[in-house]
Amino acid sequence: xxxxxxxxxxxPALEEPYKLDMICEGETVIxxxxxxxxxxxxxxxxxxxxxxIQVIALMERVCGICSNIHTLTLCQxxxxxxxxxxxxxxxxxxxxxxELERLHSHVLWAGIAAKLMGFKxxxxxxxxxxxxxxxxLQAISGNRVNYSMNRxxxxxxxxxxxxxxxxxxxxxxxxxxxxxIPIFTTSTTATSRCAGIxxxxxxxxxxxxxxxxxxxxxxxxxxxxxxxxxxxxxxxEFDVPVQQSGDVKARLLVRxxxxxxxxxxxxxxLTKMPPGELSTGDEKIVFTTGTATSRVEAPRGxxxxxxxxxxxxxxxxxxxxxxxxFTNMPAVRWMVRGARLADTPLIQASIDPCYSCTDR
Amino acid sequence: MNLWNxxxxxxxxxxxxxxxxxxxxxxGCDIELVASLTPRYDAEQLGVRLEGSPRHAxxxxxxxxxxxxxxxxxxxxxxxxxxxxxxxxIGSCPATTNVFIDSxxxxxxxxxxxxxxxxxxxxxxxxxxxxxxxxKAAEILAERGNQLPVESVMVPIGESACxxxxxTQHAVSEVQP
Numbered sequence: 030x031x032x033x034x035x036x037x038x039x040x041p042a043l044e045e046p047y048k049l050d051m052i053c054e055g056e057t058v059i060x061x062x063x064x065x066x067x068x069x070x071x072x073x074x075x076x077x078x079x080x081x082i083q084v085i086a087l088m089e090r091v092c093g094i095c096s097n098i099h100t101l102t103l104c105q106x107x108x109x110x111x112x113x114x115x116x117x118x119x120x121x122x123x124x125x126x127x128e129l130e131r132l133h134s135h136v137l138w139a140g141i142a143a144k145l146m147g148f149k150x151x152x153x154x155x156x157x158x159x160x161x162x163x164x165x166l167q168a169i170s171g172n173r174v175n176y177s178m179n180r181x182x183x184x185x186x187x188x189x190x191x192x193x194x195x196x197x198x199x200x201x202x203x204x205x206x207x208x209x210i211p212i213f214t215t216s217t218t219a220t221s222r223c224a225g226i227x228x229x230x231x232x233x234x235x236x237x238x239x240x241x242x243x244x245x246x247x248x249x250x251x252x253x254x255x256x257x258x259x260x261x262x263x264x265x266e267f268d269v270p271v272q273q274s275g276d277v278k279a280r281l282l283v284r285x286x287x288x289x290x291x292x293x294x295x296x297x298x299l300t301k302m303p304p305g306e307l308s309t310g311d312e313k314i315v316f317t318t319g320t321a322t323s324r325v326e327a328p329r330g331x332x333x334x335x336x337x338x339x340x341x342x343x344x345x346x347x348x349x350x351x352x353x354x355f356t357n358m359p360a361v362r363w364m365v366r367g368a369r370l371a372d373t374p375l376i377q378a379s380i381d382p383c384y385s386c387t388d389r
Numbered sequence: 390m391n392l393w394n395x396x397x398x399x400x401x402x403x404x405x406x407x408x409x410x411x412x413x414x415x416x417g418c419d420i421e422l423v424a425s426l427t428p429r430y431d432a433e434q435l436g437v438r439l440e441g442s443p444r445h446a447x448x449x450x451x452x453x454x455x456x457x458x459x460x461x462x463x464x465x466x467x468x469x470x471x472x473x474x475x476x477x478x479i480g481s482c483p484a485t486t487n488v489f490i491d492s493x494x495x496x497x498x499x500x501x502x503x504x505x506x507x508x509x510x511x512x513x514x515x516x517x518x519x520x521x522x523x524x525k526a527a528e529i530l531a532e533r534g535n536q537l538p539v540e541s542v543m544v545p546i547g548e549s550a551c552x553x554x555x556x557t558q559h560a561v562s563e564v565q566p
Contacts, residue, residue, distance in 0.1 A: 038462065039410060039411075044411070046412075046459065046462070066458060067413065067414045067458045069457075069458065070456060070492055070494055070495060071492040071495070072492075074492070075489065090488050090512070092416060093414070093419070093513065094416050094420065098414075118535035132420060142541040152427075153428055156428070163424075164532070174420070174512075175417065176422065187397050334477075382417065385413075385414065385416050388413075
């Protein structure tokens, strides 16, 4: 006989409000239903009432973890409509901030995953390490969460001393390689909780259309930084880590390897940073009628913005956002089928869900 | 104030347990709240612990601009926290609804629904500010705990829970300007 276990919307294992109804038979999960919408703030509608300066500040607050990615994507879409091209230095600064954000997001996810495994020491270690990433971000932008780095046609702040930032990044990389990555990849506490659970096969991954680390852990080598380079990613050398097994351990490994790749990209971007202007500096910004689409690789996967504008208007006529969690979410249903009930919090966390992005 | 009350007052101030609730926040404040409990900022030195159940908590930390979907949950959770209790609104969103002002899916700010004792402004506030807010709430909690036994003595046993809630409301209206 099957029974239903509701989890959430306000539950200690969940960082954000959403509801997971699990249909169980004994200890085994047969199926799961997801209910979202507790975070619905109507941001897409609000964006239509804000002008082109205000809309950047609004979109930064779609998500507090990947705030820079949202403004980056929006600014890229608005740059297509205005015909402005950010100068090379701005492109490099965008790469630096985006990669630092990926670092802090992945370390944060590692901390949350460790907490869900019951590995609280690791949770504290990850958060302590994350504070060092936040120090670098604060040194660059002055803020810990909403960096407000992007503007139409460039960035707002310069990195005055890239080599000082590079020294901080290298120290960070040493600590990542020394503590976090070995513990997650070799410790039996971590691997025994992760190996073989929440499997998403390659075929299922394709049919669900998953993106980002979830797709790369199921053997799909997709990464927009490689496939459709934006900002200065075309000039960077990096690998796209791919794992074939599709379980939680694979997702853990992909993110751990991405941390190293992010440090590699940061080192290149900070050493090769060209001198020059920070933005096009156009005081008056003129939009043309049309719709522009921009895609970037956020820490969780592909973010897509579609921005429509009418000529002469100060406000966008439509801003549409598609976030990675929106496409990764349905895959959780296939991952939890047949899993033990106690593993479900870890399995649903393994896609690194962000419901404030999804609900908006 | 007798010795027992003084002791209880001291204990409440030294171990406030938190319940964190997200009422449609962007995760910024939530992550900063978690960061304030971790080694760098170490709120646990104040005896602060994040609890899984509102029934174990003394201080309710609410983030987010209060969406329509979360109003009922906020009221339920506020009712579930045993008195004496204090409410900390973390971030600019629960205080003013921040950049989301005019949104039709919001029902904020927070103090339209439940009494708020401490507002920690900022988008998001820094962990130090959050810890200061919680410490402030712990002081309020200690004072408020002191007022309770006097009133709850006078009511029959069956109604004591309601009386506690009423007394808390009363204390809140005194604290708020």
